Amino acid sequence: MPRTILAGVTALTLAGVAACGGGEGETQRPAGATALYDALPESIKEAGVIRFAGDSHPPYRIVANDGKTVTGIDKDVQEALGKALGVPTEISIVSGLPAALSGMLASRYDAFNGPVKDTAEREKQFDAIVWMVTRTSYLIPKAGSSAIKSSGDLCGKRVAGTAGSITEDQAKRLTEWCTKQGKPTLSFIGFADTNGTILAATSGRADAAGMTESAALDVMGKQKDAFTYVTQTDEQGAGVDQLAMLVPKSSGLGPVMLDAFKEIFKNGEYKKIMDKYGLQNVAVEEPRMNTAAAQ
Incomplete structure (x- = not known):
């Protein structure tokens, strides 16, 4: 109403x-x-x-x-x-x-x-109440996962993720790591929601779908044997993000x-x-x- x-x-x-x-x-x-x-x-x-x-x-x-x-x-x-x-x-x-x-x-x-990640920029307009943490993971369809065994293998790949989310920020850090390693950068493709990112990966428009680790585990539990996943490392700029209510x-x-x-x-x-x-x-x-x- x-x-x-x-x-x-x-x-x-x-x-x-x-x-x-x-x-x-x-x-x-x-x-x-x-x-x-x-x-x-x-x-x-x-x-x-x-x-x-x-x-x-x-x-x-x-x-x-x-x-x-x-x-x-x-x-x-x-x-x-x-x-x-x-x-x-x-x-x-x-x-x-x-x-x-x-x-x-x-x-x-x-x-x-x-x-959503708690940031100093967002805190200018919003009170951010942190109530959990997360790491960014990348969901990979098993049908096309042969070349992706770790998060480092995402260099040069297409990664779908929710636009403006933690995943997009994490993907930027990962692509910076790729550059330092002399590897090709990954391409981030933004979507409105998680369903769009999963569909992009399963349809071949992306090689992986980036999301929180809890979301990746949820998808794998519901679609058994359809996916694998890799998690971004601290060396690749991951850290542990604080998730907040705004x-x-x-x-x-x-x-x-x-x-x-x-x-x-x-x-x-x-x-x-x-x-x-x-x-x-x-x-x-x-x-x-x-x-x-x-x-």
């Missing part, structure tokens, strides 16, 4: 409450509101929902054939955060990272859960969302979700906000 309609419905409800003795201009505290609810921005309270942007990116967001029903890590994390905040959540499917970022700045969405600074939601993350770490929901998807190796000990600018 559009935010304007939700806000209108909420306003009518509050008007009725005021007529029955509620204070004029007050936002009615809903049943089941938590201790964190009072700290939420008024715009969220009035709308009665936190709207997340999200593209198709298994296993984070698995979009059903109807284009609306979403399951996966993101859905589980957002529902846990919503319970901690006392406000329901919803996901709107968008086409890639640029659409999510511009949509948040235009106030169409309140947050985006990535997976929230527009102007909204004032960031600090409250950080507290909600702390709550789901404390009550065990975070661990339960990470265990469910086999992500123990990329879990963090505690959530942190805006760490990139401080480095």
Whole structure:
């Protein structure tokens, strides 16, 4: 339901409450509101929902054939955060990272859960709450994998990846390593979402599909014996990227969302979700906000 309609419905409800003795201009505290609810921005309270942007990116967001029903890590994390905040959540499917970022700045969405890398540049406009880490991996169709046994073999190859994602940045570092080794550079081909990158690899338009390691493992689990994968090394500029939820600074939601993350770490929901998807190796000990600018 559009935010304007939700806000209108909420306003009518509050008007009725005021007529029955509620204070004029007050936002009615809903049943089941938590201790964190009072700290939420008024715009969220009035709308009665936190709207997340999200593209198709298994296993984070698995979009059903109807284009609306979403399951996966993101859905589980957002529902846990919503319970901690006392406000329901919803996901709107968008086409890639640029659409999510511009949509948040235009106030169409309140947050985006990535997976997106926390950077000092992004922290100028967004509060970035780090809640997991990752390495970049490259999914390779077995039908064409004979020449690719390690990430170094990607030099001179075509790599598909989500445009503007961590993968694109990692591919640049890998191609710099290739140049230093006297090898040909790899060619990065940008797509709107992970499904597009996998299709490019399986159709022969790319030699490999770059993505987070958790996403690569998810694909291999669902399409058994169809792929192999290699992981970029520290020597090739990989490191371990911090993945964050982005929230527009102007909204004032960031600090409250950080507290909600702390709550789901404390009550065990975070661990339960990470265990469910086999992500123990990329879990963090505690959530942190805006760490990139401080480095």
